[in-house]
Each structure stands twice: as structure tokens, then as C-alpha cells.
Amino acid sequence: MLNVHKVNRSLILPYSSAEMYDLANNVAAYHEFLPWCSGSAVLERDEACAIARIDVSYKGMKSSFTTRNELNPNQQIYLSLVEGPFSALEGKWLFDPLDEVACRVSLAVAFSFSSRLIEKTMAPVFTHICGDLIDAFAGRAEQVYGERRFA
Known part of the structure; x- marks a missing residue:
């Protein structure tokens, strides 16, 4: 059996959960x-789900993968593998509001x-x-929404 690799990260940002969700959900702009x-x-989209393809080119490596993204607006995006070089791929974006203008991603x-x-x-x-x-995505938020600081 091949290894399962895991990555977990979180960051508190001076942007709303809705703003950060919108950036993560806008796969076409990645x-x-x-x-x-x-x-x-x-590739496909409705209110609850999107099928998205991402092409990766990094240090001479090229690959692409397709995921099914189950959408819970402004709160969560759950990713699962449709096609790609993986035997398994699962991911979850969480957008936890801390107040009106900050969230934990x-x-x-x-x-x-x-x-x-x-x-x-x-x-x-x-x-x-x-x-x-x-x-x-924190850098993208600054580009799209402007630079913000915590009060």
C-alpha cells in the first residue's frame, strides 16, 4: 500500500469568511x-457542486487533476478526486467567521x-x-479586497 500524505494548515485573516470562500470557490481564476x-x-457547476480541473506545472513536473467540490457557501468546500495521478485525494476548506471582518481559513x-x-x-x-x-490565498485576498490589518 502506498503512503497517505497529509497537509493541515490554518490562518487567521482580516477578511470575512464569505470573501475567502469566494476566492477558494473561484477555481477558474487559480x-x-x-x-x-x-x-x-x-467543467460543471450547480448550486451544491462544481467539477474542476487544475493543471500543475512546477519545477519541470506537469500534471493535472479533476476534483468534485461539494459547496457549503461561506462555510466549507469538500474536495474529492474525480481523475488524476492520485489513488485518493480528499480535502476540506473551512471558513470559520471570527467577526464581520475576520475569519480562520x-x-x-x-x-x-x-x-x-x-x-x-x-x-x-x-x-x-x-x-x-x-x-x-491570503495574498490574493489582499490583491482583490485591498490590504487590511487587524484592529
Whole structure:
């Protein structure tokens, strides 16, 4: 059995849970601000779910994966694998409001790869990407909503 890799991060940000949810749910814009994302698209969408594809290009590695994103607006996005180099991929974004203008954003991701060769080459890349994801979204929030500080 191949290893299950886990990444858990959270960050308190001076943006509302609705603002941060909107950024995470806007998969089509990921390629605009995530340096490792060479393409992103929403393939299907309704009120409760989106099917999204992300193309990864990082340090010479290229891959893509598709997830089913179950949407709980302004609160949570649950990700599960549809297609890609993984044997399993699950993730959860949580957006916990602290007040009207601040929230805790948490991301928990667990993944394993479909072969040892893919795991050897992709595990360090994907672990790094997941680890830096919340910081990238914090930077995107500053771009989109303006710089904010805690009072």
C-alpha cells in the first residue's frame, strides 16, 4: 500500500469568511495567482457542486487533476478526486467567521498516488503546493479586497 500524505494548515485573516470562500470557490481564476497552476477550469457547476480541473506545472513536473467540490457557501468546500495521478485525494476548506471582518481559513488535504514512481516524483511537489496554498490565498485576498490589518 502506498503512503497517505497529509497537509493541515490554518490562518487567521482580516477578511470575512464569505470573501475567502469566494476566492477558494473561484477555481477558474487559480492560474492568475498560483505560480504552479498553469491552467484551471470549472467543467460543471450547480448550486451544491462544481467539477474542476487544475493543471500543475512546477519545477519541470506537469500534471493535472479533476476534483468534485461539494459547496457549503461561506462555510466549507469538500474536495474529492474525480481523475488524476492520485489513488485518493480528499480535502476540506473551512471558513470559520471570527467577526464581520475576520475569519480562520483551514485546509486539510490527504492524498496518495497511483504508483510508487508517481509518488516519488509528485509527493514532494504536491506537499509543498498544499502547504503554501493558504498563504497564496491570503495574498490574493489582499490583491482583490485591498490590504487590511487587524484592529
